[in-house]
Amino acid sequence: MNHPNEIEILLVEDNPEDLELTLRALRKGNLANRIEIARDGAEALEMIFGQNGYAERSVEHGPRVIFLDLKLPKIDGLELLQRLKNDPRTQRIPVVMLTSSKEQKDIVESYKLGVNSYIVKPVNFERFVAAVQELGVYWLLLNQRPAGGT
Amino acid sequence: MISLVYPKRPDRVAKAIGLLIVSLAVIVLAGAALGNETLVRVVPHWPGMARLTALTLILSGVSLWCLAHALPTHTTDSNRSGKSSRALIVGRIAAALVAVIGFSRNCLWIGGATDGSLDALWLPLPESIVASGSLPRMALATSISFWCLGCAMLIASRRRFSGIFQLFVMMAGGIGLLSLSRYLYGGAPLIPNAQMAIHTTLALLFVCAGTMCLRPDGGMMALLLSDTEGGKMARWLLPPALVGPLLVGWLRLWGQRAGWYETEAGLSLFAISNVVFFCTLILMTGVLLHRGDLERRKVEETLRESQALYHSLVEQMPVGVFRKDEQGRFVFVNSWFCNLSGSKPKHFLGLTSVESLRALKADSIAMLDLEKTESLAASGIEHHDQIMRTGQRIELDEERFLADGRRRYLHVVKSPIYDAEGRIAGSQGTLIDVTERKLAEEEVRHLNADLEQRVAKRTAELEAVNKELEAFSYSVSHDLRAPLRAVNGFAIMALEDFGDGLPPEGRRQLKKICDGSERMGQLIDDLLTFARLSRQPVNQQDMNTGRLVQDVLTELQSQQEGRSIDLHIGDLPACRGDIALLKQVWINLLSNAFKYTRGKDPAVVEVGYAHDGNADIYFVRDNGAGFDMQYANKLFGVFQRLHRAEEFEGTGVGLAIVQRVIHRHGGRVWATAAPGKGATFYFTLGN
Numbered sequence: 001m002n003h004p005n006e007i008e009i010l011l012v013e014d015n016p017e018d019l020e021l022t023l024r025a026l027r028k029g030n031l032a033n034r035i036e037i038a039r040d041g042a043e044a045l046e047m048i049f050g051q052n053g054y055a056e057r058s059v060e061h062g063p064r065v066i067f068l069d070l071k072l073p074k075i076d077g078l079e080l081l082q083r084l085k086n087d088p089r090t091q092r093i094p095v096v097m098l099t100s101s102k103e104q105k106d107i108v109e110s111y112k113l114g115v116n117s118y119i120v121k122p123v124n125f126e127r128f129v130a131a132v133q134e135l136g137v138y139w140l141l142l143n144q145r146p147a148g149g150t
Numbered sequence: 151m152i153s154l155v156y157p158k159r160p161d162r163v164a165k166a167i168g169l170l171i172v173s174l175a176v177i178v179l180a181g182a183a184l185g186n187e188t189l190v191r192v193v194p195h196w197p198g199m200a201r202l203t204a205l206t207l208i209l210s211g212v213s214l215w216c217l218a219h220a221l222p223t224h225t226t227d228s229n230r231s232g233k234s235s236r237a238l239i240v241g242r243i244a245a246a247l248v249a250v251i252g253f254s255r256n257c258l259w260i261g262g263a264t265d266g267s268l269d270a271l272w273l274p275l276p277e278s279i280v281a282s283g284s285l286p287r288m289a290l291a292t293s294i295s296f297w298c299l300g301c302a303m304l305i306a307s308r309r310r311f312s313g314i315f316q317l318f319v320m321m322a323g324g325i326g327l328l329s330l331s332r333y334l335y336g337g338a339p340l341i342p343n344a345q346m347a348i349h350t351t352l353a354l355l356f357v358c359a360g361t362m363c364l365r366p367d368g369g370m371m372a373l374l375l376s377d378t379e380g381g382k383m384a385r386w387l388l389p390p391a392l393v394g395p396l397l398v399g400w401l402r403l404w405g406q407r408a409g410w411y412e413t414e415a416g417l418s419l420f421a422i423s424n425v426v427f428f429c430t431l432i433l434m435t436g437v438l439l440h441r442g443d444l445e446r447r448k449v450e451e452t453l454r455e456s457q458a459l460y461h462s463l464v465e466q467m468p469v470g471v472f473r474k475d476e477q478g479r480f481v482f483v484n485s486w487f488c489n490l491s492g493s494k495p496k497h498f499l500g501l502t503s504v505e506s507l508r509a510l511k512a513d514s515i516a517m518l519d520l521e522k523t524e525s526l527a528a529s530g531i532e533h534h535d536q537i538m539r540t541g542q543r544i545e546l547d548e549e550r551f552l553a554d555g556r557r558r559y560l561h562v563v564k565s566p567i568y569d570a571e572g573r574i575a576g577s578q579g580t581l582i583d584v585t586e587r588k589l590a591e592e593e594v595r596h597l598n599a600d601l602e603q604r605v606a607k608r609t610a611e612l613e614a615v616n617k618e619l620e621a622f623s624y625s626v627s628h629d630l631r632a633p634l635r636a637v638n639g640f641a642i643m644a645l646e647d648f649g650d651g652l653p654p655e656g657r658r659q660l661k662k663i664c665d666g667s668e669r670m671g672q673l674i675d676d677l678l679t680f681a682r683l684s685r686q687p688v689n690q691q692d693m694n695t696g697r698l699v700q701d702v703l704t705e706l707q708s709q710q711e712g713r714s715i716d717l718h719i720g721d722l723p724a725c726r727g728d729i730a731l732l733k734q735v736w737i738n739l740l741s742n743a744f745k746y747t748r749g750k751d752p753a754v755v756e757v758g759y760a761h762d763g764n765a766d767i768y769f770v771r772d773n774g775a776g777f778d779m780q781y782a783n784k785l786f787g788v789f790q791r792l793h794r795a796e797e798f799e800g801t802g803v804g805l806a807i808v809q810r811v812i813h814r815h816g817g818r819v820w821a822t823a824a825p826g827k828g829a830t831f832y833f834t835l836g837n
Contacts, residue, residue: 017636024643071628100631102678103624123631123671125639125664 008034008140010063012044012080013098014072021125022067022098022132029133031140036063041075044068045083048090059089065139070099070106078109085114092146094139098132160363160375161221167360168215171353175207178349190286192348198286199347206251206288206296207353209244213303214360216241220307221364242304249300255293291325291341295354298322299361306364316362316369323358326351327396334400379442383435390431398423470560470581473567478502478534478577487581490550490558492517503530519551526550533564537577541566547584559588616685623681630674638667669801673789676803679734680788683807688728688814695722695768698729699757702736710744714751720758723766727835731811738804739770739831745798746774746829754828765834773828785821808833 009031013019019037026032038044044066050057066084070077077097084090096117097110110118119135122128178199181189190198220238302318305311329346346354362371373384402420405411411419464471470487474480480498488494497509507527511520526548533544543565550558561582569575641663649657699722707715725732740755747753756771777785777792784790786809791802808831812819816836823829 015632015636017639018632021635021639021643024639099628100635101624101628102675103628104682121631121635123634123638124668125635125642128635128639 007036007063008065009136010036010038010044010047010066012038012041012066012068012072012077014039014069018069018121021128025129025132026136028129029136031133031136040073041077041080042073044080045075048084048093062090062093064094064145066093066095067098067135068095070097070101070110078106078113081110081113081115094143096135096139098135160366160371161218164218164221164360164363165215167356167363168211168213168218170211171214171357171360172208172211174349174353175204175211179204179208190347197289197345197347199350200286200288200292202251202255203286203288203292203347203350206248207350207357209248209251210296210299210303210357213241213244213248213300214357214364216244217303217306217364218360221366238307245300245303247300249297249304252293252296252298252300255288256290256297259290259293286347289341289346289350291329291346292350292354294341295322295325298325299354299357302361303364306361309368312365312368315365319358319361322354322361326355326358327392330355331396331399334396335403379439383438386438387431387435390427394427394431395424398427468583471578472498472581473576473578474534475576476538476574478531478538480506481576490518490560490581491515503527503534516553519553522551534577537564537566538574541574548581557585558583559585619681619685623678626674626678631671634667634671634674638664638671641667673801673803676801676807677788680803680807680810683731683734684810684814686728686731688731690726691729692724692726693729693732695725698733699736699740702733702740706737706741706744713744713748713753715744715747716752716754718754718756718758720756722757722759722768725766725768725835727815728811731814735808735811735833738808742804742831743770743772743774745800746776746793747772748774748798750774767832767834769830769832771828771830776823776825776827776829778825779823782821782823786819 009026011019011022013022023032023035023037026035036047038047046052047054047057048062048066049059068077068080072080075083077099081095081097084093084095091114094116095114096119097115098119098121099106100121101107102120107118117135119131122131178189179201181187182199182201182204187194187198216237220234220241298318298321302315302322305315308315325341326346328340329351332340332345333348333351365371366375373381374388375381398420402416402423405419406413406416464484465486468486469484470490471482471484472480472487473482479500479502481500483495483498488498491497491510493510493513493515497513497515498506501509504527507520507523510518536542537544543563545561545563548560548562550560552558561584562579564577564579566574567576567578641660645652645657645660645664649660652660696719699719703717703719740757743755744753747755750773754771754773756769758769758771760767760769775793775798781792784792786805787802788806789802790806791800793800809819812833812835817834819831819833821829821831
């Protein structure tokens with residue numbers, strides 16, 4: 001079931017501090033085995049669709065879950081989300097918004113585009129760790145994927 | 151022309167006299183035929199009425215009645231014309247017969263026929279009766295009276311003979327009076343050849359009066375019948391002037407016959423009596439005239455005053471006034487009207503609008519732009535014609551173009567003038583300068599347009615500011631939290647990774663960094679909530695306050711496990727407002743109540759309602775920490791706290807949110823409290 005090239009979590013995050021905190025939280029929950037990191041929306045797209053420097057990847061073997069920040073350079077979180085959900089090859093990949101924004105319009109817009117979860121990063125690190133761990137457990141272990149790859 | 155108003159109907163008087171005379175003559179004729187001497191002579195041995203006289207009297211009566219019937223009265227009766235023209239012919243024929251009978255008797259007398267032959271000529275009688283010689287004959291005086299009256303009645307309807315008419319009647323009347331005086335004084339008749347019978351005399355006097363009534367609008371009768379002072383005076387004076395001297399003369403004669411005095415003394419008495427009588431009459435008349443005159447003068451003075459008042463009013467008021475006659479020529483203009491064009495009354499009086507414009511041009515009056523006034527002059531004439539035709543008033547706004555390019559706006563009202571008969575005799579107009587008002591209206595219009603533009607601009611500005619604020623709060627929400635998370639996260643990581651190697655003080659300080667950053671995150675969240683509630687539109691709807699409070703309490707109580715809280719919830723009436731915003735209010739107030747009663751056992755929290763005048767007041771009361779009322783003014787400020795953070799945690803935004811929401815509902819919020827004894831928060835939701 002697990003393809004050798006398959007990554008479990010694609011973390012799209014431009015902020016290095018947040019990136020470090022998130023990775024630490026995932027490591028604490030023993031979830032950091034196969035994490036890929038994209039630093040902006042464009043890079044994330046290339047990774048998912050196996051373009052440019054990521055030719056070894058194929059879109060058929062996408063990540064099992066994507067943790068997506070809202071504000072990103074080049075292509076922002078909402079646009080990325082829209083592209084994934086509009087493409088039949090990627091629309092079944094669960095996407096979790098992991099963001100600082102509590103704005104209603106961001107939340108509403110994300111759900112409209114088909115986001116699977118929307119998590120506001122707590123300022124408190126302990127709560128942040130707890131949230132990230134729970135997310136990992138939920139999406140990688142508890143949640144049942146549709147059969148037949150992606 | 152002022153027409154006379156007749157106080158009576160003189161034609162009826164004439165008709166009545168006509169009927170009276172005819173009946174008298176018929177009675178006398180009947181008496182003569184039956185041989186009744188009383189009817190013929192009245193008193194035995196007095197002269198009797200001749201049959202011919204009676205016949206002529208009948209003719210006079212008929213003539214009088216017919217002519218009176220044909221008399222045009224002031225009541226317009228169209229179907230009279232046919233009847234009246236017939237009556238006129240009959241009346242004239244009868245009058246002519248009267249004149250001819252009288253005149254022929256007169257001529258015969260001059261020719262020496264003093265006997266009854268004339269009577270026989272006109273009224274043939276059996277020879278035996280004529281021969282007896284005892285039959286009365288028509289007296290000479292009677293015959294003169296008859297032809298005078300006949301002629302007078304013939305020409306009664308001709309206005310230009312009115313002088314001769316009166317002369318004839320007065321001659322006949324004079325002869326009648328002469329005959330009457332003969333009956334008072336006795337003696338031989340002044341006019342020879344038989345004495346007039348007493349009833350003939352009276353009948354003749356009556357016929358005279360009736361004949362006078364046939365010409366009520368001319369000469370003496372016009373005066374007698376008029377309601378002027380002269381008419382009144384004449385009516386008052388005439389009877390005593392007629393009767394007085396006759397009576398005095400009779401008294402004098404009576405005294406002389408009784409042997410009280412001789413002829414000379416009697417004459418002097420008579421003269422003196424007459425003098426006294428007429429002096430008295432004249433003096434009384436004088437007094438009356440004097441009074442009337444004084445009164446008239448007073449009236450004239452009042453009239454002059456009122457005219458002066460009217461004149462000064464019309465001349466001084468800031469309104470143009472003009473009057474035009476039937477032909478549309480100005481007959482009056484006031485000074486304001488002239489000033490309007492810088493002209494003089496001579497440019498208008500006697501001229502039509504178009505002509506007066508020509509006159510203004512001829513004098514090169516430069517105040518108005520005369521070229522642009524052409525159309526106004528034409529419409530002036532048009533309006534006048536319209537008013538003369540329809541009698542309807544015209545109201546309109548006109549513009550006057552001044553030579554210097556400015557305009558004056560006039561409100562013009564034109565209306566008809568009626569004469570005493572109610573006919574339209576001309577038109578009049580008033581002009582009011584409404585330039586200021588017009589300009590003010592234009593100014594208001596201008597200002598309104600300007601204001602709308604400014605409002606639109608300001609709205610756009612405000613919208614832009616709002617957008618900026620939204621963008622700002624978005625960046626606060628997102629960008630400010632990320633570094634805070636880093637501060638908090640790395641401090642904790644440092645504690646985790648290197649905590650063991652750090653001295654206790656170092657660990658404490660790192661802990662402070664964690665707490666501080668966390669607290670700041672809370673502040674940012676609260677501030678964002680506050681900002682969001684401030685700009686979110688208030689969506690008014692009816693709601694069940696009791697259930698709302700119950701929901702909030704259920705939510706809050708789950709966080710208060712292990713505490714014993716005494717809750718009292720009173721009756722809460724339904725209210726109207728934004729359900730999401732008001733829920734926030736109840737959450738903040740109730741969570742405050744729970745928070746500040748933390749140290750109390752039991753904690754008592756009361757939710758209630760009171761009605762004060764016209765406002766519904768909701769309140770939340772607790773027996774918690776309370777506060778000092780001298781700081782009450784700081785209670786609702788953002789980030790204002792009345793307790794230290796160690797005692798009660800909080801950011802100081804909750805009550806600010808409460809106040810903001812209540813204000814946005816048009817209500818007000820306040821609190822009463824005492825330190826250690828609890829606090830009560832009240833709020834209303836407007837009306």
